[in-house]
Amino acid sequence: MAGGKVYLVGAGPGNEGLLTVRGAECIRQADVIFYDRLVNPLLLEQAPIEAERIYCGKLPQKHILRQEVIQKMMVEKSREGKRVVRLKGGDPGVFGRVGEEAAVMEENDIEYEIVPGITSGIAAPLYAGVPVTHRDYSGSFAAITAHTKKETGEPDLDWEPLAKSIDTVAFYMGVKNLPFITKRLIEAGKPKDTAVMVVEWGTYSKQRTVKGTLADINDIVQKHAIENPSITLVGNVVKAGPVSTWFEELPLFGRYIWHVRTTAGAGRWSSEWKSQGAEVYEGPVWEETLPELTHLQKDLPYDEIVFETASDVEAFMAQLKNWRLDLRQVNCLLTAATRRAEEKWKDYGILPGFRSKEQWKYTEGVHFIGSEAWIEEIGHQGSSDIGHVLESAASSDHTLERLLVDDSINTVIFPCRKAVTTAVEKINALYNGDAAQWWSQKTVVCIGERTKEQAEKYGIHVDMAAGASEQAVTASIQKCFSPIL
Template identity: 45%
Template sequence: MGTGKVYLVGAGPGDIGLITVKGLEAIKQAEVILYDRLANPKLLEFVPADCELIYCGKLPERHILRQENINDLLVKKAQEGKMVVRLKGGDPGVFGRVGEEAEALAKHQIPFEIVPGITSGIAAPLYAGIPVTHREHAESFAVITAHDKSEDGKPVLNWDSLARGIDTIAFYMGVRNLPFICENLIAYGKPSNTPVILIQWGTFGRQKTLQGTLADISDKVKEAKFSNPAIILVGPVISLREKMKWFENKPLYGRQIILARTSESPSDLAKELAAQGADVIEFPKWKRITLPVNPEILAKIDSYDQILFTSPESVDEFFNILYENQFDIRRIRAELFGVSNKSLKALRERGFIPLPADEMSVMGKRLVVCDTQWEKDENADVWLTSEKVLDSQFFPIFRRIFDDAVINTVVFPNSASVEPFMRGLRECGIHLMENVQIVSMGKKTMNAVMKQGLPVSEMPKQATKEALVELLASKPIGIM
């Protein structure tokens, strides 16, 4: 067994669209991932099904894994021949302790690569409408750690250079030391009316800001009970914010949505909601277990008049089985049908012209190809290609996601999503269906929701993503 390789990857500041192409490719190939609290857990959706996930998250004064243990784990997993990804929030070289991890790997002669990421000190201000440099306002920029290894955690800095020589300063994770920071900047010459802004959970839909000056921001933070994770930005360039803010103007900014999921892959609906400014968590996470090929059905595939596919995954599995068994698909004479738009799309991508399920005839010999248990049909054979089950490895990940988020909206896209969603919550040990707005995409879905004993506030005029966005944008959070 040869030595593996380690990729030290910057996950970016939160918005998963900000990860680099190279970083995402490393995640998709990983056999082991060690990930931090501030690396968006939604990036783990892209990992292979058999990837081992190890949480290394840290909170002040409470470490899940200490740095030396993380170093040892990276070495150990690589020595087992694994392809290992160390996934770190922001950029690994900006207060990410990548130097210590790289040194440990080099000491044991383990190959590694460092993949840069977008650091939050630049990204969070931009999502708040503030460039850290500007020809008229700021020609210099500094990133500063707002705590150090000393007993009281107060950083020892060259305050004179910061106060007099730097136009824009980004302090990382410094809410607790904010009074100390403001006092020193003023004492060393920074005007007390210098603008300051705190940006919490920057680039997430839950992003919040609090603005003031060096003179009053500490009192404002105390009154608002503002907390980390947050970037503290100091400098006159903050004055551009009212002209340039864009993220907070999105129609669904502030919405923290759970979208009930029945598929393994990310949905177009989730992408659209996120594009409109919402935080979107697709729940639960599924994995599939391949089942043995049904030889009796395989032997008579060319005898069916109609074949119905219940999911895009069942389409892929069906044709993969035919290919592996050297079956010429030109022998299929059946009309092909799909239960969902995704199923129809998967068939079209293979060169077929399928029809919706409701256009099936009652006449003829019929086969249903499915990846979950299907209601019995006396007039059809059923071919179960795989079994879809809840992925329990993601249960603790979802618990951490929900601890950080404040969910205010739950969307059920179809009736089939309701029961598995509620079962997933029970198995995860998560309780969040109180004080949330519930939206059903259609009457059939609404009936399924009510059957579970849940209240339904409203449903969009049509079961489309555009109509859903319009509904959510027209209703203040908390009022449906």
């Protein structure tokens, strides 16, 4: 075997929580990721910042990269000694062309691994409350691709055994050919009153579900403008499911949240929002460096040192270590300006104090350690050091661009004034400065009145100002939305 290694990974049906443990491991170790339209862009956030992301997705009637080109690029990247992940929606072995890709790796003497995923033909019905088998309704199950290489794209199947011998049939990507499918099943002997369910974007927060029978499902799908990607489940097992689905009744179902980040590290609230049915993009991702504290004097002749973030505390401790000093030799007051800084000091066994910005402005003998923007905002004329420098990672912009192309985001949460400026700059850059319409279509929640004022300065309509807690923000999001049908 030569060069690197290729991982053919099933990304699952869509919901990022349904990625396998092994799949997540492969993404976190990747040098290059090839992914398509049916892969949730949020999964890319698990990859290393420096990993190359290549979109090779296929839109309806439009192929971005041909399969042969994708395979050639995978071989080339692996021969450069890179760990290549081919991320495919669902399970790569179920209509995912993994057999072709594995054969190409064999032909080129490239080491590879196949990582199974959860297939949408099973997951999407479950997220709509319907199992594919049931003791009372279904003892057999078949997965069928609803389009073929034929010029018409219509599936070329032996319809009679499919209609008479299989209790439950899942058709993948079957909306376009649904009239043909229902017609052929009825002609082959399937009763017209056989239950049918179509699940669009199954397991995503934008999932939609419609039910009917072989006789009327085409009209129902047209009425609700259901499109691919969809799973069409044919069989009376559909009757085993509830009238409404457990997933679509979650309190934050239908909400795709952009929680604008201004600090490095993971947020604390997104997991709860996800458990309530929302999808959450936390970005941009920030790369952080800790510069040397060049203005901090070794004898620490200060009455007080104020720290903006946990990173600034770390920068200070690193400086003490360089000077071969420890906290026992620090005789000034240590003050935290944020909860993160406070928690970091507690990790060192220190209980820091808090002071308002107005008090800092007029206090002598204070040294500030924080970001450049924060120090400028305080407006203190005394000494200071930039304790941390943040730059947004280009990889996070890639994810945001994909979400904007898919028009996924419907809710924006600003945790602070800096978040407002950050988001406005990102959206203006991607929309060439013409982003007013984009903002007008979003629900905006600000944490605190000052954050709200900052958003309104940019002409952004703010739907709600919330308190600085997960519960307060969640309640505000729920108040802003009418039920999504």
